[in-house]
Amino acid sequence: MAVLVTGGAGYIGSHTVAALHERGEEIVIVDNLQQGHRDAILGGKLYVGDLRDEAFLDHVFSENEIDSVIHFAANSLVGESMTNPGKYYHNNVYGTLCLLEAMNKHGVKRIVFSSTAATYGEPERVPIAESDRTMPTNTYGETKLAMEKMMKWFDTAHGIRYVSLRYFNAAGAHESGKIGEDHSPETHLVPIVLQAALGQRSHISVFGEDYSTEDGTCVRDYVHVSDLADAHILAVDRLRREEASAIYNLGSGQGFSVKQVIDIARAVTERDIPVVYEARRSGDPAVLIASSERARQELGWEPKRDKLEDIIRSAWQWHLANPQGYAKA
């Protein structure tokens, strides 16, 4: 029996494929390669295509014996989601509907879902618990919440059980050095800071120095991508034990400001990282920190790489060895 990984050529997807492969799982990957990279796939069988292509998905489910799905495939740029919401409803929400319909048709009853802290919006309190209010401040988060709710009703009607994993800020790279973070365009803090360290950017623009935090910059909860990958495997195991659907936050429970991230990156890289302070980026909450107690207790999740310095060092090793990412020189 195989695990189907949608979006398995993407950043978190490829690290999860690597972890599944290390564990000896049979893996089938579906990716349209719009954001993903063929070279990021370290195991399994790749089908290049789109979830919204019914005949394609039917073919994948018919050709393989799939017992569980891990669903990453989605657009995930907060800014873009605000200027082009239709793209996010179409690819994320409609794509998930197509996937669930195909699972139902082919009798596949388990799905692990790639969700986000953006489902909460501006938090009422930190650390954030899964039971806290969900009121997204951007279309991206809204579509992820809609996808979660869709899964709930497919569970009620068709018995397709789900585990939704709400990640906080994923960072870092695989310990093998073979895979890492490579988005185009890049919008995330850690890779942008490291690109500045490499001299690929003149500076890092810090968005807002007037937040009500200790040093005025936004605070986030950074979690190593391989720890996220491990959580997906624990979630598949939970569903294979026939336990109920659930939602889990995944974060380290520790907050670091943008300035602290830059300082740690300076220490790790031993390079100059020039900073320019700019206006706030719209839609950025001041502080996002996860309570991951539920994931620890119910999934047995134990992040192993939880020092931010180590997370940034693993990302730095990837950036040093692959300054152009997956692009061929």
Ligand code: UFG
């Ligand atoms: N930041 C900068 N300069 C940059 C990039 C980011 O100052 O060039 C700041 C942001 O304003 C924010 C922090 O660094 O305060 C982290 O920003 P990221 O873009 O790296 O991450 P976000 O916290 O905005 O977003 C992440 C995921 C989203 C997810 C969100 C949940 O990337 O997919 O967490 O809140 F929706």
